[in-house]
Amino acid sequence: MFFTQNPEDNLAINDRQKELLEEEVDETEEQFYYATQWQLMWWNFRKHRLAVGCGILILFMYLMVLVPEFIAPYEPSTRNRRYANAPPQRVRLVSDQGFHFRPFVYDLTQEIDPETLQRNYVLDKSTIKPIRFFVRGVDYKLWGLIPSNIHLFGVDDGMLFLFGTDRLGRDMFTRVIYAARISMSIGLIGVFLSFVLGLTLGGISGYLGGRVDNIIQRIMEIIRSFPQIPLWMALSAAIPPHWSPVRTYFAITVILSVIGWTNLARQVRSKIISLKNEDFVVAAQLSGTSETRIVTRHLIPSFMSHIIAVITLAIPTMILAETSLSFLGIGLRPPVVSWGVLLQQSQNLYALTQAPWLMIPGLFVVVYVLAFSFLGDGLRDAADPYGGMKR
Amino acid sequence: MPEMPDNVILSVKNLKKHFPIRKGFLRRSSGAVKAVNGVDFFIPSGETLGLVGESGCGKTTLGRVIVRALEPTAGQILFRTSQGVIDLAGLGKSELKNVRSHIQMIFQDPYSSLNQRMTILDIISEPLINFGHTRKECEERVSELLDMVGLNPRYMQRYPHSFSGGQRQRIGIARALALNPSLVVADEPVSALDVSVQAQVLNLLMDLQKQMQLTYLFISHDLSVVRYICDRVAVMYVGYIVEMAGTDQLYSKPRHPYTSTLLSAVPEASPHIPWNYSVLSGEVADPAADRQGCAFAPRCQYASDICSQEIPSLHDVSLPGEDGHYVACHFADKIELEGVS
Ligand SMILES: Nc1ncnc2c1ncn2[C@@H]1O[C@H](COP(=O)(O)OP(=O)(O)O)[C@@H](O)[C@H]1O
Numbered sequence: 001m002f003f004t005q006n007p008e009d010n011l012a013i014n015d016r017q018k019e020l021l022e023e024e025v026d027e028t029e030e031q032f033y034y035a036t037q038w039q040l041m042w043w044n045f046r047k048h049r050l051a052v053g054c055g056i057l058i059l060f061m062y063l064m065v066l067v068p069e070f071i072a073p074y075e076p077s078t079r080n081r082r083y084a085n086a087p088p089q090r091v092r093l094v095s096d097q098g099f100h101f102r103p104f105v106y107d108l109t110q111e112i113d114p115e116t117l118q119r120n121y122v123l124d125k126s127t128i129k130p131i132r133f134f135v136r137g138v139d140y141k142l143w144g145l146i147p148s149n150i151h152l153f154g155v156d157d158g159m160l161f162l163f164g165t166d167r168l169g170r171d172m173f174t175r176v177i178y179a180a181r182i183s184m185s186i187g188l189i190g191v192f193l194s195f196v197l198g199l200t201l202g203g204i205s206g207y208l209g210g211r212v213d214n215i216i217q218r219i220m221e222i223i224r225s226f227p228q229i230p231l232w233m234a235l236s237a238a239i240p241p242h243w244s245p246v247r248t249y250f251a252i253t254v255i256l257s258v259i260g261w262t263n264l265a266r267q268v269r270s271k272i273i274s275l276k277n278e279d280f281v282v283a284a285q286l287s288g289t290s291e292t293r294i295v296t297r298h299l300i301p302s303f304m305s306h307i308i309a310v311i312t313l314a315i316p317t318m319i320l321a322e323t324s325l326s327f328l329g330i331g332l333r334p335p336v337v338s339w340g341v342l343l344q345q346s347q348n349l350y351a352l353t354q355a356p357w358l359m360i361p362g363l364f365v366v367v368y369v370l371a372f373s374f375l376g377d378g379l380r381d382a383a384d385p386y387g388g389m390k391r
Numbered sequence: 392m393p394e395m396p397d398n399v400i401l402s403v404k405n406l407k408k409h410f411p412i413r414k415g416f417l418r419r420s421s422g423a424v425k426a427v428n429g430v431d432f433f434i435p436s437g438e439t440l441g442l443v444g445e446s447g448c449g450k451t452t453l454g455r456v457i458v459r460a461l462e463p464t465a466g467q468i469l470f471r472t473s474q475g476v477i478d479l480a481g482l483g484k485s486e487l488k489n490v491r492s493h494i495q496m497i498f499q500d501p502y503s504s505l506n507q508r509m510t511i512l513d514i515i516s517e518p519l520i521n522f523g524h525t526r527k528e529c530e531e532r533v534s535e536l537l538d539m540v541g542l543n544p545r546y547m548q549r550y551p552h553s554f555s556g557g558q559r560q561r562i563g564i565a566r567a568l569a570l571n572p573s574l575v576v577a578d579e580p581v582s583a584l585d586v587s588v589q590a591q592v593l594n595l596l597m598d599l600q601k602q603m604q605l606t607y608l609f610i611s612h613d614l615s616v617v618r619y620i621c622d623r624v625a626v627m628y629v630g631y632i633v634e635m636a637g638t639d640q641l642y643s644k645p646r647h648p649y650t651s652t653l654l655s656a657v658p659e660a661s662p663h664i665p666w667n668y669s670v671l672s673g674e675v676a677d678p679a680a681d682r683q684g685c686a687f688a689p690r691c692q693y694a695s696d697i698c699s700q701e702i703p704s705l706h707d708v709s710l711p712g713e714d715g716h717y718v719a720c721h722f723a724d725k726i727e728l729e730g731v732s
């Protein structure tokens with residue numbers, strides 16, 4: 001239907017020019033030839049053992065904060081008078097009676113040092129408290145829906161403080177888990193907001209160019225030229241103190257992303273500008289492809305993988321920002337618990353010298369941030385699977 | 392309706408493309424790079440016109456303006472379709488889409504000209520889909536096209552990364568031919584390929600031309616390639632055409648000093664023939680500068696006063712028995728120049 005000339009002519013060319021392609025290829029090569037960009041990326045990413053490990057760790061952490069009520073043995077605000085500033089209890093397998101198959105802890109009892117009048121905790125070796133899994137404990141409603149009282153682990157009677165307790169006798173392990181929910185979600189939501197802002201404004205800026213680009217670029221430069229910490233402080237000082245914790249939480253996320261989007265917008269813009277001039281985009285224009293189709297079929301798929309890597313690397317920045325704000329006392333405020341809030345409470349000499357376990361939340365921040373950085377590095381390296389392919 | 396001779400498919404008149412140079416905080420325009428600065432030429436239907444010139448002289452820009460990937464600053468691009476002659480330079484977006492199927496482009500870089508994230512089938516069917524073909528028709532047509540360019544249609548579900556440079560270029564050619572265009576602008580289609588593959592692709596282009604009655608504007612800086620494939624050749628220097636003639640005529644009897652210098656830079660194929668090359672002195676003219684006279688004058692050994700005062704126009708200087716030899720030189724009739732055999 002397409003050609004006026006007889007098909008024999010076509011064959012004449014083919015016989016002469018049919019090329020190397022006929023040769024046999026083995027199966028892995030075959031797979032490679034049909035691989036989409038995501039498959040190629042996955043094969044590249046898989047080679048980064050550290051990044052894969054960090055990815056799994058992060059997945060695990062997020063699964064955990066989906067159900068903090070189940071993971072944590074207690075509630076974050078329950079106070080235990082008898083156990084203020086209790087040190088972490090060691091999980092043991094061997095007692096005076098020998099080896100136990102079930103891990104256990106010894107109960108703690110308080111003693112007052114007659115000389116210094118300091119309160120000390122001593123192990124009560126007569127009470128072996130075996131740790132049980134899926135025990136019944138405080139009632140809770142999972143996601144506000146499913147009523148339950150099963151906790152991942154606990155002891156039958158008495159208390160279990162894996163990470164010790166704070167000044168008011170609240171279980172640090174429970175608090176760290178609940179805080180993780182706030183801190184880890186603020187990172188995600190904040191990055192999501194700046195992603196939306198950055199993608200839209202950076203995309204418009206790069207795609208339209210000209211006047212619009214000029215205006216958006218200047219605005220971004222102005223935002224970026226403010227020193228960050230004072231800007232955060234000013235903005236969060238503007239949050240009314242009577243706002244509910246939830247509203248404050250969202251306000252803080254918005255503040256963080258209002259500043260964070262500029263970096264992403266710049267990346268999106270520069271990617272779009274360079275892609276717009278790639279020959280394959282020009283070719284698409286020349287064959288009458290609509291602008292919407294060019295954006296959705298050519299531009300977005302070409303920079304998406306890169307943007308995912310950039311976003312992954314932006315999440316730790318978000319969480320560090322939240323932690324710094326809360327640590328300085330101008331971010332989230334108790335009774336909301338975030339890692340920053342917990343760290344703020346360990347901000348005293350007593351914690352440093354007598355109760356170092358109060359700084360465990362800091363360890364979580366470090367692990368979380370590092371894990372995301374390694375994951376992001378791996379993703380960034382895998383993001384352009386075609387880079388080294390030119391033959 | 393604009394006029395042009397019946398056998399001509401494309402005629403470009405005083406075409407200009409200036410890129411504004413923007414500076415400062417407010418990105419104000421200060422001057423312009425005059426990449427294409429008053430180009431005239433025409434291509435008879437079914438022929439191949441070669442466009443040669445040093446790198447940076449504006450060949451790519453000219454090609455892209457003609458296919459309307461770029462907006463011309465001034466001038467006319469007259470193009471013959473079955474409905475008559477239209478001026479591409481004046482078309483708006485929606486009118487352009489209708490002529491897109493008649494004019495296509497083959498790109499220099501076989502890597503960046505294919506979207507790596509799409510299968511060969513999707514790449515070649517994109518133009519077909521834009522012009523309302525169904526998925527099934529596309530598949531049929533793509534396998535037909537792959538066959539024509541010498542690739543096995545069985546591999547249409549593969550991605551570009553499984554093909555070599557030469558094979559990718561064939562895919563690019565298949566895409567350009569999908570809509571049965573009448574004019575194809577090929578911007579250095581073989582210069583990124585190995586020499587062994589170059590000949591194969593050139594032969595393919597020539598075969599396809601015969602088969603589909605294509606007209607080529609063949610851009611290249613390689614004079615031997617141009618001589619092999621082109622019926623006529625236009626020589627470009629800093630934004631305009633200095634000489635245009637039939638291939639044999641231009642190579643054997645150049646009439647513009649610049650053409651002659653270019654030709655002398657091609658080494659002789661035989662070691663027994665002494666290689667008389669003349670070296671150009673001076674700098675290539677700055678495309679951003681305002682031009683008063685002939686752009687080549689500062690480097691031309693024949694230049695005199697008039698050359699730096701008056702811009703020479705491209706005019707017919709054919710001798711009896713020659714057809715269509717155009718030169719933009721004040722002294723075309725007076726100087727003797729050497730060509731190549
Ligand atoms: N988009 C652009 N913006 C500004 N200048 C350009 C642009 N494209 C090309 N030029 C300039 O136009 C001139 C001609 O370039 P080009 O057409 O690519 O030459 P060629 O293809 O002959 O090597 C060069 O000086 C180049 O720097």
Ligand SMILES: [Mg+2]
Pocket residue numbers: 450451452
């Ligand atoms: Mg070029």
